[in-house]
Amino acid sequence: TRVLVLNGPNLGRLGVREPEVYGSATLADLTSAVDAWASELGLAAETRQTDDESEIVGWLHEAVDSRAHVVLNPAAFTHYSYALRDAAAQVTTSGLLLVEVHLSNPAAREEFRHTSVVAAVSTGTVAGFGLDSYRLALAALAGRLQNNT
Numbered sequence: 001t002r003v004l005v006l007n008g009p010n011l012g013r014l015g016v017r018e019p020e021v022y023g024s025a026t027l028a029d030l031t032s033a034v035d036a037w038a039s040e041l042g043l044a045a046e047t048r049q050t051d052d053e054s055e056i057v058g059w060l061h062e063a064v065d066s067r068a069h070v071v072l073n074p075a076a077f078t079h080y081s082y083a084l085r086d087a088a089a090q091v092t093t094s095g096l097l098l099v100e101v102h103l104s105n106p107a108a109r110e111e112f113r114h115t116s117v118v119a120a121v122s123t124g125t126v127a128g129f130g131l132d133s134y135r136l137a138l139a140a141l142a143g144r145l146q147n148n149t
């Protein structure tokens with residue numbers, strides 16, 4: 001089972017960027033952790049990152065067309081991108097799973113982070129556990145897939 005693990009703007013700066021908020025792990029560390037967790041769960045994960053809204057929208061279209069489930073950290077796009085929301089909606093309405101993830105807990109941060117325009121079209125959300133948010137998201141996805149077969 002293929003899972004696209006998609007990361008939005010500034011997540012390529014992990015490890016350097018506000019380590020007190022996002023931790024010291026880099027995107028490369030995240031990618032190798034995701035690969036290991038996914039294979040334990042019998043999933044084939046592909047981790048990508050972009051700062052470009054049109055690119056991440058295109059990846060969501062690709063998920064729909066290639067029937068891949070999605071773990072999505074929309075980063076700042078979470079809070080205002082209706083284009084991303086509409087693309088995410090295509091994933092879940094086509095019967096695929098999409099788990100919204102965040103390293104930090106946006107609800108405990110600035111007011112503008114309290115809104116997610118993606119949450120309502122996601123299967124579910126995991127936030128606040130650092131890299132472990134991704135492990136929990138993959139486990140939730142694998143669990144849901146198992147219960148449905």
Ligand code: DQA
Pocket residue numbers: 009010011073074075076077078101102103104105106113
């Ligand atoms: C984030 C939270 C967002 O508010 C922020 O813009 C990010 C990262 C997280 O993983 O905690 O870039 O999505």
